[in-house]
Amino acid sequence: MEMRRRWEDMEIDCLVSIFRRLGLDDMVLGVPFVCKSWHKASLDPHCWKVLNFSSLDFMPWSHFAHRFTSLYSLKSLSVINFMKLVLHRSAGFAIELFFPPWLDAALAQLTSFCNECSRLKIIVLPRLLSQDEMMIPEFVAGFKELEYLEMQCKPRCFLEVVKEINLKCRNLVGLSMTGYVKHEDALAMVNLIPKLKYLNLSKSYMEKESLMVIVNGCRNLERLEVKGCFALEIDDEILRRASYIKTFKYEGCRTAQEYFDDSEDDDILVM
Numbered sequence: 001m002e003m004r005r006r007w008e009d010m011e012i013d014c015l016v017s018i019f020r021r022l023g024l025d026d027m028v029l030g031v032p033f034v035c036k037s038w039h040k041a042s043l044d045p046h047c048w049k050v051l052n053f054s055s056l057d058f059m060p061w062s063h064f065a066h067r068f069t070s071l072y073s074l075k076s077l078s079v080i081n082f083m084k085l086v087l088h089r090s091a092g093f094a095i096e097l098f099f100p101p102w103l104d105a106a107l108a109q110l111t112s113f114c115n116e117c118s119r120l121k122i123i124v125l126p127r128l129l130s131q132d133e134m135m136i137p138e139f140v141a142g143f144k145e146l147e148y149l150e151m152q153c154k155p156r157c158f159l160e161v162v163k164e165i166n167l168k169c170r171n172l173v174g175l176s177m178t179g180y181v182k183h184e185d186a187l188a189m190v191n192l193i194p195k196l197k198y199l200n201l202s203k204s205y206m207e208k209e210s211l212m213v214i215v216n217g218c219r220n221l222e223r224l225e226v227k228g229c230f231a232l233e234i235d236d237e238i239l240r241r242a243s244y245i246k247t248f249k250y251e252g253c254r255t256a257q258e259y260f261d262d263s264e265d266d267d268i269l270v271m
Contacts, residue, residue: 015041022047023055024086029067048090052098053083054124079103092116099126101152115142121171124150137161141168148172148198154179159188166192173220174198181206183213190217202227202249208238215241228252 019031019041027047032039041047057064058079065077079100087094094117103126120143125136133155140149140161146169154177155161165172173195181204189196196218202225211232215224224245226232232253242248 010037012037012041012044016044016046019044019047020049024052025056025064028086029064029071033071043089045089045091045093048086049093050096051086051090051094052096053079053086053100054098056100058082058100087116090117092119095119096122098122098124102127118143119145121145121147123148125152127152128155130156133157137164140164144168144170146172148174148176150176150200153177154181154185154204158185162188162192171195176200178203180204181210183207183210186210186213187217189214194218195220197222199223200225201229203229205230206232208233208235211238212241215245219244221245223247223249225249226253229254231255 015038019027019038022031027042031042058077059065060076068082069075069077097117097120123140123143123146128136134157136151136155137157137160140146141164146165149165149169149172158177158179172193175189175193175196175198178201181201189199190213197220199214199218199221200223204226206226206229211226215221215238222245224242224247226234227249228251230253232250233255234250234253239248
């Protein structure tokens, strides 16, 4: 019978090439416990370049939390300690970091150990308490290679965030957030993030004038999303000015009048 090579006998580099394509759940719950060679390969920092914490269920009753605490002989699962463990495994090689959507921790606490990931190119921030939003400019400034930033909500210090991006994150080409996009916010994006290629402002409150500033000024845009925006009317003028953008998504936008008309119809249906 022809001898077949076993998985555990593969070269470490081959195993690392495979494992780097796996999610965090497989990397902490499965791979390290198969055999010694797999465990050794799983410690390679290149396996931890994409850190997507948003895909994990950290609730105490979840399957992931139960298996993790059982395998590692822990009484409970601490999200912060888990993130520290994974970031330590990455040894500064991480290039993508997706925070859990909700995180019961101050941004200052996150900054203290995220500073080790200076190579990050993609950051998706969690929902933050209002007092923590003011720390976003300082946090973002620590990642000079940053190319894409997603914020769940537009922070009150957005202008300061954009200024720091202009000074420290000169490679940023993608931005995503939801909130009240004012005229001055649009001007800041045009003047301070000139390389913007991907912009997602879906579900925001934004008037036509602000969108016109963006469309006229951000001439490098390749993808623009304003789906479900409130107080925004997409008319022929906007479509004409945005014709240079390869992908323009604007479904579901409603003017204030349309919103109130729909609300009145709903009230009538209820009655």
